[in-house]
Amino acid sequence: MTCSEEAEAQFAEIELLLSMFPSEEELQVDELSHAELRAYVEGSAHTPPSIRPQFNIKLKVENPAVSITLLCTYPTDYPKVLPDIAVRVKVLTWKRIMIRHREDVPFDNTWTEERTDSLRKFTGFHEASFDTHGTRGKSMDLGQLLSVP
Structure with missing residues (x-):
């Protein structure tokens, strides 16, 4: 192709x-990118x-306080390559979050790393630490997140 x-x-x-979506309330297309694509x-x-x-x-959605928007950007090679899709959700109501399940694990001298790993609910996570002050005074350099493998 x-x-x-x-x-x-x-x-x-x-x-x-x-x-399919004639109203701008439902679909918003970036006009400049659409005009360039049309001309090409x-x-x-x-x-x-x-x-x-x-x-x-x-x-x-049924609840007028909830707004859901799908944001889609086509890569140059689309449709051979999948598009970049993001979902934005805005909720204006707050709900109380309660912990309904609790596990108490006794800690003693026989504690091992294998025992800790056996209790994990999610795998593949590891701890990463950063300099919270960064090089710009009081703000953290979020670019450090890209260096985490």
Whole structure:
């Protein structure tokens, strides 16, 4: 599939979504990326779009205090490569969270690392520590998270 065919598939899918969700309250398409993609597919632009096509779909739920939005961005090679999809949820009501299950484990001198591992509910996690002050005074350098394997 050439880049032009991929762009055509992306454009056709966005046009299909626009026909399925005619209201901007349900679907918002990035106008600039859509215009660049249209120009490229129709042949008035000879270079691929500089902005990846993206759109938001707002889902309606029964509770008006809850808002759910799906954010989708197409990679250049879409549909061969899956799109980047994120979900944004906004809840304006708070609920009390209660712990309904509690496990008490006695701690004695025979405690081993294998025994600790046998009690874990989730695997694959490990502890990571960072300098909380970072190099910018009082704010932590969140880029340190990228160095964690």
